[in-house]
Amino acid sequence: MIYGDHNTGIIVQGATGNQGAFHINLMNQYARETGGRGVVAGVTPGKGGRDVHGVPVYDSVREAMAEHDATTSVLFVPGFAAGDSIMEAADAGLELVVAITEGIPVHDTMRALAFARMEGCTVIGPNCPGILSPGELKLGIMPPHLATPGEVGIISRSGTLTYEVINELTRAGIGQSTVVGIGGDPVIGQTFTEVLERFESDPQTKAVVLIGEVGGNLEEEGANSTDLPLVTYIAGISAPPEKRMGHAGAIIEGGEGDAVSKIARLRRLGIPVAEKPSDIPALVRELV
Amino acid sequence: MKLLEFEAKEIFNRYGIPIPEGVVINSPDELSGQLNKFSDEVVVKSQVDVGGRGKAGGIIITTKADAVEAARHLFSLPIKGLIPKAILVEEKLPIEHEYYVSITIDRTTRQPMILFAETGGVDIEETARTRPEALRRAGFSPLLPDVPGYLMRRILGTAPKTLGPVINNLYKAFSASDALLAEINPLVTTPKGVFAADAKLIIDDNALIRQGITANRDLTPREREAEENGFSYVELDGSIGVIGNGAGLTMSTLDLIAHYDGKAANFLDVGGGAGRERVMKAVRLVAGMPDVKVIVVNLLGGITRCDEVAKGIIDAGIDQHVITRLAGTNEDEGKALLAENGYQMLETMEAVVKQAVKEAAA
Numbered sequence: 073m074i075y076g077d078h079n080t081g082i083i084v085q086g087a088t089g090n091q092g093a094f095h096i097n098l099m100n101q102y103a104r105e106t107g108g109r110g111v112v113a114g115v116t117p118g119k120g121g122r123d124v125h126g127v128p129v130y131d132s133v134r135e136a137m138a139e140h141d142a143t144t145s146v147l148f149v150p151g152f153a154a155g156d157s158i159m160e161a162a163d164a165g166l167e168l169v170v171a172i173t174e175g176i177p178v179h180d181t182m183r184a185l186a187f188a189r190m191e192g193c194t195v196i197g198p199n200c201p202g203i204l205s206p207g208e209l210k211l212g213i214m215p216p217h218l219a220t221p222g223e224v225g226i227i228s229r230s231g232t233l234t235y236e237v238i239n240e241l242t243r244a245g246i247g248q249s250t251v252v253g254i255g256g257d258p259v260i261g262q263t264f265t266e267v268l269e270r271f272e273s274d275p276q277t278k279a280v281v282l283i284g285e286v287g288g289n290l291e292e293e294g295a296n297s298t299d300l301p302l303v304t305y306i307a308g309i310s311a312p313p314e315k316r317m318g319h320a321g322a323i324i325e326g327g328e329g330d331a332v333s334k335i336a337r338l339r340r341l342g343i344p345v346a347e348k349p350s351d352i353p354a355l356v357r358e359l360v
Numbered sequence: 361m362k363l364l365e366f367e368a369k370e371i372f373n374r375y376g377i378p379i380p381e382g383v384v385i386n387s388p389d390e391l392s393g394q395l396n397k398f399s400d401e402v403v404v405k406s407q408v409d410v411g412g413r414g415k416a417g418g419i420i421i422t423t424k425a426d427a428v429e430a431a432r433h434l435f436s437l438p439i440k441g442l443i444p445k446a447i448l449v450e451e452k453l454p455i456e457h458e459y460y461v462s463i464t465i466d467r468t469t470r471q472p473m474i475l476f477a478e479t480g481g482v483d484i485e486e487t488a489r490t491r492p493e494a495l496r497r498a499g500f501s502p503l504l505p506d507v508p509g510y511l512m513r514r515i516l517g518t519a520p521k522t523l524g525p526v527i528n529n530l531y532k533a534f535s536a537s538d539a540l541l542a543e544i545n546p547l548v549t550t551p552k553g554v555f556a557a558d559a560k561l562i563i564d565d566n567a568l569i570r571q572g573i574t575a576n577r578d579l580t581p582r583e584r585e586a587e588e589n590g591f592s593y594v595e596l597d598g599s600i601g602v603i604g605n606g607a608g609l610t611m612s613t614l615d616l617i618a619h620y621d622g623k624a625a626n627f628l629d630v631g632g633g634a635g636r637e638r639v640m641k642a643v644r645l646v647a648g649m650p651d652v653k654v655i656v657v658n659l660l661g662g663i664t665r666c667d668e669v670a671k672g673i674i675d676a677g678i679d680q681h682v683i684t685r686l687a688g689t690n691e692d693e694g695k696a697l698l699a700e701n702g703y704q705m706l707e708t709m710e711a712v713v714k715q716a717v718k719e720a721a722a
């Protein structure tokens with residue numbers, strides 16, 4: 073419960089698109105199962121007055137907030153408009169934006185993040201699956217049935233690979249406190265370091281699994297910043313340099329960020345690195 | 361997408377960065393009629409998108425009289441396997457000093473970052489390695505329209521102030537072109553002023569449409585087909601085809617193949633909503649690679665319908681064996697369908713990968 077709990081009121085931006093409508097329904101299904109408030113309003117400019125699965129839609133975030141008590145937005149707005157929508161949410165006073173959208177031009181992301189920071193708004197993503205606190209809150213698109221409540225936090229740059237790790241942990245009888253998908257783009261809001269800070273002040277979380285990828289050095293930075301017990305896994309050890317493996321962030325630039333040297337740096341920090349996802353549960357058991 | 365030198369220079373020039381007088385030719389004969397533009401010596405430059413072009417013989421300094429011959433030579437000279445489609449011929453600048461400048465995006469601070477060195481040229485990478493302090497770095501807010509003056513003074517140090525406006529214009533070009541990298545190396549001073557003697561510009565693939573670029577030409581035909589279908593696709597050189605959903609899971613599948621000493625033929629991320637039609641297209645695309653002996657399909661997600669995926673695999677009607685790990689809804693129906701048609705569905709990605717490595721080696 074590091075970014076919200078069952079009392080969190082959610083606005084979905086991009087509510088009337090396929091993705092938005094589909095996931096409003098799934099988020100509210102989960103909210104009903106867990107006694108949460110779920111999605112209280114949707115926003116799509118020009119579509120105010122409609123409703124999506126019983127959720128009222130407004131033209132702007134400000135209008136939605138005038139009628140509903142919400143602190144958090146989950147964003148499904150298409151790439152070219154998403155940067156603007158992040159800024160709209162920040163300007164309206166939302167505390168947290170979870171940007172699911174894939175394919176936002178990186179200059180838009182950069183400007184939107186700088187603007188959101190000035191407004192005191194926290195951004196997760198873009199290009200991420202969102203946040204899941206099992207039994208408590210689902211912000212985004214993670215399949216909750218794989219997860220079970222517990223004491224291990226997960227921070228990941230991936231989507232489905234995160235589900236794989238949740239699945240492995242649950243099968244091994246290890247529950248999760250909060251799972252945070254921080255996104256696969258080169259420029260993202262919350263990085264490993266910032267999510268780890270939240271986990272440090274979360275009494276439920278006893279250890280954290282970091283799931284990283286080739287590209288950049290955010291994993292090492294995060295690992296170096298915390299005293300929490302960590303297990304890491306880095307995808308992309310077989311990735312050839314200069315090739316972009318799906319995620320815009322997962323490209324090895326100028327010899328920096330390749331998986332082998334990233335893993336070596338993590339091991340030098342004394343942090344266990346799993347060779348494959350199925351090794352993660354055993355390494356977690358050694359810590360808690 | 362990487363632009364070629366002459367394309368990058370055109371864009372830089374539009375933002376007020378001086379470039380040498382030059383012409384772009386698509387065959388050596390086109391040059392003879394345009395040589396009167398130049399006074400004396402010229403630089404003939406192969407337009408290929410690889411580093412180390414100069415050291416590989418792709419840049420020739422010559423007289424006007426020998427320029428056509430030099431161009432003819434470069435049109436038939438492969439640089440790291442690439443034959444140029446165009447050649448840039450420029451006046452030779454009377455260079456006084458070479459500087460290095462680039463602007464990129466710093467992931468840690470989430471800001472544009474300027475890199476500047478007082479000694480530019482071909483050895484910049486060596487300089488960065490041996491004397492990292494010689495490369496000055498400065499980041500600033502992406503909300504600012506210009507590089508702030510105090511920062512420009514810090515970057516330039518004792519270098520001429522006349523470089524400042526050029527660097528600021530480079531930032532404007534970087535910002536307006538949705539660039540991931542804008543680089544001038546060398547940025548040169550001459551008695552006639554400051555010039556971009558070379559230029560490099562990489563455009564964000566997520567912004568190509570907005571930049572008016574319709575086809576990403578960095579792609580092979582199969583990669584282009586994949587792009588049209590919305591797949592992320594990279595070709596490798598092994599014999600195990602790989603289809604996954606999500607970049608991380610697909611990459612991890614590739615790593616697991618390498619872990620068990622197999623070799624993957626490709627990376628294909630089908631993206632969200634892996635339905636029957638998309639799966640069929642993905643399977644056919646991967647099966648079409650000549651070396652693929654066996655295909656791994658690893659799909660995981662709450663909303664993946666396993667029976668639909670199974671139908672897509674069967675619809676593809678390919679010769680190679682397909683081994684799947686599917687997790688989602690209707691798993692049992694999917695498994696039964698696959699088994700009836702001679703395909704396999706296993707419980708974990710490890711089991712699938714081990715089986716595929718075994719079959720590829722047989």
